[in-house]
Amino acid sequence: MPERIIKAFKNAEIEKISHLDYFNIAVSVDCVILGYEDKQLKVLLIKSDLEEFSGLNSLLGDLVRPDEDLDEASYRILRERTGLNDVYLEQVQTFGRLDRHPSGRVVTTAYFSLLDLHHHQLRLSHNDLHWHPVHKIGKLAFDHKDILDSCLHRLRQQVLERPLIFSLLPEKFSLRQLQEVYESILGTELDRRNFRKKVSLKDWLVDLGEMETDVPHRPGKLYKLNPTLKKRLRARLRVS
Amino acid sequence: MPERIIKAFKNAEIEKISHLDYFNIAVSVDCVILGYEDKQLKVLLIKSDLEEFSGLNSLLGDLVRPDEDLDEASYRILRERTGLNDVYLEQVQTFGRLDRHPSGRVVTTAYFSLLDLHHHQLRLSHNDLHWHPVHKIGKLAFDHKDILDSCLHRLRQQVLERPLIFSLLPEKFSLRQLQEVYESILGTELDRRNFRKKVSLKDWLVDLGEMETDVPHRPGKLYKLNPTLKKRLRARLRVS
DNA sequence: TACAAATATGTACTTGAAACACATTAACCG
DNA sequence: CGGTTAATGTGTTTCAAGTACATATTTGTA
Numbered sequence: 028m029p030e031r032i033i034k035a036f037k038n039a040e041i042e043k044i045s046h047l048d049y050f051n052i053a054v055s056v057d058c059v060i061l062g063y064e065d066k067q068l069k070v071l072l073i074k075s076d077l078e079e080f081s082g083l084n085s086l087l088g089d090l091v092r093p094d095e096d097l098d099e100a101s102y103r104i105l106r107e108r109t110g111l112n113d114v115y116l117e118q119v120q121t122f123g124r125l126d127r128h129p130s131g132r133v134v135t136t137a138y139f140s141l142l143d144l145h146h147h148q149l150r151l152s153h154n155d156l157h158w159h160p161v162h163k164i165g166k167l168a169f170d171h172k173d174i175l176d177s178c179l180h181r182l183r184q185q186v187l188e189r190p191l192i193f194s195l196l197p198e199k200f201s202l203r204q205l206q207e208v209y210e211s212i213l214g215t216e217l218d219r220r221n222f223r224k225k226v227s228l229k230d231w232l233v234d235l236g237e238m239e240t241d242v243p244h245r246p247g248k249l250y251k252l253n254p255t256l257k258k259r260l261r262a263r264l265r266v267s
Numbered sequence: 268m269p270e271r272i273i274k275a276f277k278n279a280e281i282e283k284i285s286h287l288d289y290f291n292i293a294v295s296v297d298c299v300i301l302g303y304e305d306k307q308l309k310v311l312l313i314k315s316d317l318e319e320f321s322g323l324n325s326l327l328g329d330l331v332r333p334d335e336d337l338d339e340a341s342y343r344i345l346r347e348r349t350g351l352n353d354v355y356l357e358q359v360q361t362f363g364r365l366d367r368h369p370s371g372r373v374v375t376t377a378y379f380s381l382l383d384l385h386h387h388q389l390r391l392s393h394n395d396l397h398w399h400p401v402h403k404i405g406k407l408a409f410d411h412k413d414i415l416d417s418c419l420h421r422l423r424q425q426v427l428e429r430p431l432i433f434s435l436l437p438e439k440f441s442l443r444q445l446q447e448v449y450e451s452i453l454g455t456e457l458d459r460r461n462f463r464k465k466v467s468l469k470d471w472l473v474d475l476g477e478m479e480t481d482v483p484h485r486p487g488k489l490y491k492l493n494p495t496l497k498k499r500l501r502a503r504l505r506v507s
Numbered sequence: 508t509a510c511a512a513a514t515a516t517g518t519a520c521t522t523g524a525a526a527c528a529c530a531t532t533a534a535c536c537g
Numbered sequence: 538c539g540g541t542t543a544a545t546g547t548g549t550t551t552c553a554a555g556t557a558c559a560t561a562t563t564t565g566t567a
Contacts, residue, residue: 031370032293035317036330048333050290053272054363054374077275090276093288093372097363121361121376123294123337130271132333134294134374136361203513220516221556228554244513245564443545460547461525468523484544485533 053128055135056101057088057171059119059178060109062144062158063195068211069144069158070175071108071151072167079129080168084159086175088135101138109142110150115194115260116140119181120174127170139178141194162214186212190231193252194260201239201247202226231256295375296341297328297411299359299418300349302384302398303435308451309384309398310415311348311391312407319369320408324399326415328375341378349382350390353501355434356380359421360414367410379418381434402454426452430471433492434500441479441487442466471496 029050060071072084087108091100097118105114116138123134142149144158161179166172186192192208193200206222226232232250239246269290300311312324327348331340337358345354356378363374382389384398401419406412426432432448433440446462466472472490479486 029291029293029371032368032373033330035368035370036295036328037316049293049330051269051333052292052294052331053269053289054292054294055276076277088276090273090289091292091363091374093291094365096365097361097374118360120358121337123331123376125334125336128272128275130275131269133272134331134337134376136363201514218556218558219514220558223515225555242513243565244511245515245562247514441545458525458527459545460527463546464548465524482544483534484542485531485546487545 051132053131053133054091054097055088055133056091056097056104057086057135057137057174058101058104058108058116059086059137059139059175060105061139061141061161061178061182061195063208063211064144064158066207066211067160067162068195068208070161070164071156072159072164073153073157074155075168077129077168083166083168084157084164084171085168086137086171087156090133097136101136101140105140108152108156110148110152111142111146112148113261114140114142115191117181117185119178122170122174124170135174137174137178139182141182141191143195143197145197183213190229190252190256190260193231193257199235199237199249199251201249203247205250291372293371293373294331294337295328295373296331296337296344297326297375297377297414298341298344298348298356299326299377299379299415300345301379301381301401301418301422301435303448303451304384304398306447306451307400307402308435308448310401310404311396312399312404313393313397314395315408317369317408323406323408324397324404324411325408326377326411327396330373337376341376341380345380348392348396350388350392351382351386352388354380354382355431355500357421357425359418362410362414364410375414377414377418379422381422381431383435383437385437423453430469430492430496430500433471433497439475439477439489439491441489443487445490 033049062069062071071087073087075081075083075085087104089100089104091097095103098116101116105116106112117140119137119139121134121136125132127133127135161175164172164175167175182191186209192205192212195208196204202223205226206217206219209222210217231253233253235249235251237249239249273289302309302311311327313327315321315323315325327344329340329344331337335343338356341356345356346352357380359377359379361374361376365372367373367375401415404412404415407415422431426449432445432452435448436444442463445466446457446459449462450457471493473493475489475491477489479489
């Protein structure tokens, strides 16, 4: 099989390189899994078990299996690590630096996903899995800090245009909660009145006619995401 | 070496799959090389030499070599195919469908680049290389139509925000030429007066104090890209 | 029951985009 | 050579969106 592929890419210089070398590249995916808690955006990390990176955390990744799509692989990792199925997932960028993995050549494709950190189905697969506030993260194993940063950059670009952010919140939420999520992602303070005007113009929200409970102040109205949009979010990630 | 990598990704299910299978995935890059001519955006394509796709064109791609970065690989393809060095290049997306290549599993990363189709250094490497108007393209080999579309989508997103478009034009150009390029990319007509106002606010342009020649009407002023921005464009793609 | 703190809604101002008009210049042609 | 044509080059007006800002209302708490 490998020979067939190399033949398909017939290239003048091909004889200079051993055929097998072309298949010394491994393909992996890495997931930047983001949640929201205590007014902070958090990312799910695991302690690296490579001695080269002892003491450092890394993103959740795995080799892509011979029989699975890239999207499927990232979806599988998410499922294995969190137990969650209906999660927003988006490919961001592929990283292929020669020395990015100490054990050999690994090209990795980064995905980010957003989920409700307090979802009742959330079951972390491993004791060494923990949520870390993204703005407190220093070094990570491999080039994972770069990967994280590129995903956060993409998230910030998209978050005002598309209704992604609701995956971070529980089913019902108040406008204050929603605003706080935006503020933690964008790293800026927003004017409450203008914010409310902006989201109300977008027809993203449905007023539930209910109020917050157990808050130490005047309760606000509760909203949920417009069901049509919710379906559309799910549709994007139907993989397996 | 492969064994070391697989060990590094220790996974519960790893034993189910033959170790070597993980390295049956080839990694390639495909370049969507865009130029501008006759008021049309054009893409450089080559006749596919696979019998499965006989009669169809394909993008320019190649396997990533064991000793080169993804960016380097796309840069090399560009150089080999066009003879050009200083070209804008941007990674867009990675495609990994299982059946996307008839000869086996190939994961490919798509790049797009913009260049001046009439550049004096441009030397196409091959007789079967031709420029095709993007809006007239039907089928392509592999999933290359999807790749082309995703690159065009990205280009349309970026073109109003960042000064990419100038790579498509010669050193000196008139505002009319610039507007025509925008219109062909965005697929819309723009108001001349509003367009001029918009670009003049962006400090992208330098007035050369020269005029068009050999035009069958009143000549317009000639401009060039602000040299600072030009340097910055080049800096993004310094690879080898 | 007064106060603190958050919700809820509205208005004036500023900026940017969209629609539109007119004077100017050079090529072309009778 | 002068009138016509077809571009260039610079406005202005209008409208929508964004930003800054104020006040009344509701609930929890001391």
